[in-house]
Amino acid sequence: MTDQHASGSAPDGAAGSAAGAHRDAEPTGKWGLRPATLEDVEAIAHAELELFPDESWTVFQLAEEVAHPDRRYVLAADGVDAQGRLLGYAGIMIAGDLADLHTIGTLREGLGIGRALLTWCEQQARAAGATSMLLEVREDNARARRFYTAAGYCEIDRRRGYYRIRGRGIDALVMQRTLAA
Template identity: 40%
Template sequence: MAGVTIRDMTVDDVPAVGALEHQLFPIDAWPVQMFLDELSQPETRHYLVAETSDGIVGYAGLMCIEPIADVQTIAVVPDYEGRGIGSTLLTQLIEEARRRWATEVLLEVRADNPRAQQLYVRFGFEQIHTRARYYRDGVDALIMRLQLTAPPTEGHEETEAGQA
């Protein structure tokens, strides 16, 4: 991924991410305030952006309330698809889920988006349910799950004690 930097999303990124959201998902776009609300909850949320010299070209977010993590969003600008950006974002979200002691990662994907479905299957996600007419335009959502192997227990007590 030459020339692409993955970093934590900041409040300063929200206008650009919001514009991309409306460009990429005109029917189901999140309002900008939703990204701000998500970023205000770092104890249960983790958001990333993919950036090039052209600006932000991808973003992704995770909600994790132990033991379940949920991919809230993942998107890559079409001109940058096929360069490994989506895979890198997803890899980092899964790593974050493990750090937060999740045992499974869930996500919804449009039934009419085979490219995204194939990405998730490559990562080991399996379809576990269908939500009929989940999206505003009536398209079904496929609910997919990735079972995570338990992270090492060493240090878990210290992490919990540090949060108390």
């Protein structure tokens, strides 16, 4: 599975807001994070379709990711026990001293969910022995680029035509951050 989603949507809804059922009610203001499970895959897949309609992962791909021993997936959900409605999710791959942010998406803006998801991923990477984190961000996603830059990520490379959206190639900017111990 590729790491195409690292910023297909910027944290806290930068690439757009959620639609449909997620708009029916505002979050209670109390939300939390918890590790994602296979039982969460269907809800994550629905969010994928809303946030990344041109490049969403399937239920099967997401299940494989969540179950993989070298991956860590988290979700944000309503309620202090994070058992309510899905508000966001993120996932990383860990490979030795390097972690790769595979996906991050939020369904609500302005609550700090994106930052909390990224922080969780960085903490998990550190705990597994990673000393740096990589991600790809769409060149045309200025808000996501600002978010990652503010979080300490620096552009280190460019992947030409990495994203294929409606037959058009969009470059991915590769960003990296050292994870302090």
